[in-house]
Amino acid sequence: MKQNKNPTFRHVALSGGVGGAKLVVGLNEVVAPEQLCIIANTGDDFEHLGVHVSPDLDTLMYSLAGLADPETGWGVTNETWDFMAALEELGADTWFRLGDRDLATNVERTRLLDSGMSLSQVTEKLCEQLAIATHIVPMTDGRLRTMLQTEDGLLEFQDYFVRRAAQPRVSGVVYDGAGSAEGSPAALEALACPDLEAVLLTPSNPYLSIDPILAISDIRSAIKALDAPVIAVSPIVGGRAIKGPTAKIMNELGVDVSPVEVARHYRDIVDGIIIDQADTDCMEQIAAMDVAVISAQTVMKSMTDKIELAGIAIEFASTIRSRTEGDGNVGSVAG
């Protein structure tokens, strides 16, 4: 598929949905889109109303196509809900809401999957149709489903996240299928590119969005074996998550809600981390873990914020790269 058309990726980002997509949109502006590969979490995927829903793939696609709803970050702008309204009148399940336009994406994805195409191939086709130059690829073409061990029992991701609004107390996260899942060919190929300059872990939820990707052993080993620096952006700012249940889950799992814990969580994988300017008091602790660290404005509200943070991440990677090439000292406080 991509092999011949795009022999060279220079930047790879691992991303979940809304939070990660913001940085991805910025990256899309500061690096060459055709040399940027986004490896998307598909641990949230599920079958619902007869269709294969890939929430993170869609959020990334809609964000890069300029279609994303600016209010929610997910779904498409100017969405309509007549399908859901009619479904409700029929007494059907409506806890997971698919807008009329979003449904079309899911129906077409399902049709293509049923025709025998892999999720990678389907995603490539949808991206082409939406004129997205950046390569969005699923982490795997196989089945890996994130599940939550909670006080209400073991829950499927969307059951926990949407139906129960992330309310049940979490005691563990399970990546069902991780033992046998293989990275998608496009993801592995991107990570094998000799010209790779940086791999970014976007500020998506580490447990629910990035870890499922890292739970795939060949992706994890490929990332660990990289020469290119791996940079994370902390989703924790001032002791809180910018969005979603990250902080709540960290609390429930008994870890401090702090960028220090994010760095600790990622330390086997990353060379550097970008923390928020509100958390500069954490820098020494992180540096002591042999993780390079800089602070920046990480809360992305405007397009300018996204572009600036993406630029800082690329620059940080470049600094680490040159330093590693120089004297191998990657564990200091940078910037």
Add this chain to the structure above:
Amino acid sequence: MKQNKNPTFRHVALSGGVGGAKLVVGLNEVVAPEQLCIIANTGDDFEHLGVHVSPDLDTLMYSLAGLADPETGWGVTNETWDFMAALEELGADTWFRLGDRDLATNVERTRLLDSGMSLSQVTEKLCEQLAIATHIVPMTDGRLRTMLQTEDGLLEFQDYFVRRAAQPRVSGVVYDGAGSAEGSPAALEALACPDLEAVLLTPSNPYLSIDPILAISDIRSAIKALDAPVIAVSPIVGGRAIKGPTAKIMNELGVDVSPVEVARHYRDIVDGIIIDQADTDCMEQIAAMDVAVISAQTVMKSMTDKIELAGIAIEFASTIRSRTEGDGNVGSVAG
């Protein structure tokens, strides 16, 4: 299912979509809805965009629920098309158009079928949800698909009817699966009701909408064995079909486009036929076939038209019933 709840049907109608649904709407007003059973053609059913589409069941449901689009006769009123518009942007198949609200019916039907329910059970559930008192039942819970032998080859029904707009010349109609299809339990049960007063063949297309039902051998035998009179309403008026390709198909099959041919087509099954007031010159010819015949205003434009024709059909059946009970003379020109 129905057995205990509804031991007694007094009227049964066989129907396809738009044309038949008009008479069904009238019947629903002139007889007790809970004693009226509509056996719907499902030969047009097909799988499309991952859902099980049952066009005639839906047209009947929407018509009786007062939801049908008054312009087209099919689909729902105030329908929106955002799903199709988005699908088109994705470059997907859009030749068969499912509105946002109509899609909900099809998605819910498919979900219920996938959960193991029969089409009869699913239809009953949908009708309950739409508060329809009349019993709409599929002709079969099995698979019988109408196909057209045409100059373009053997075509699936919707391919012929919608995608090709009924343009290819037809040389034959095939009811694929008819050999093994069984009537749905609810349909057979309705036809076995001892208090049955009339069975009506609505003015749907005889070849494409009524014949698929009659191609199911246990339904056909049950109808032939009935004491209750079987009455057809001719869909041909003044040498033309009121709607759809009936006249075109009759021409292509080499038969006269005339109520006489409709009567000849149904003569094994029916005791009487209602032809249009424009076709009174055909009455003697039809009576000579031992088929009772009356003329009426059969073009149903208003609700009043539908109610009047339904009343005439019920009255005609009553006349034939009393005459049969009297002297067995059913072959004369009545009314």
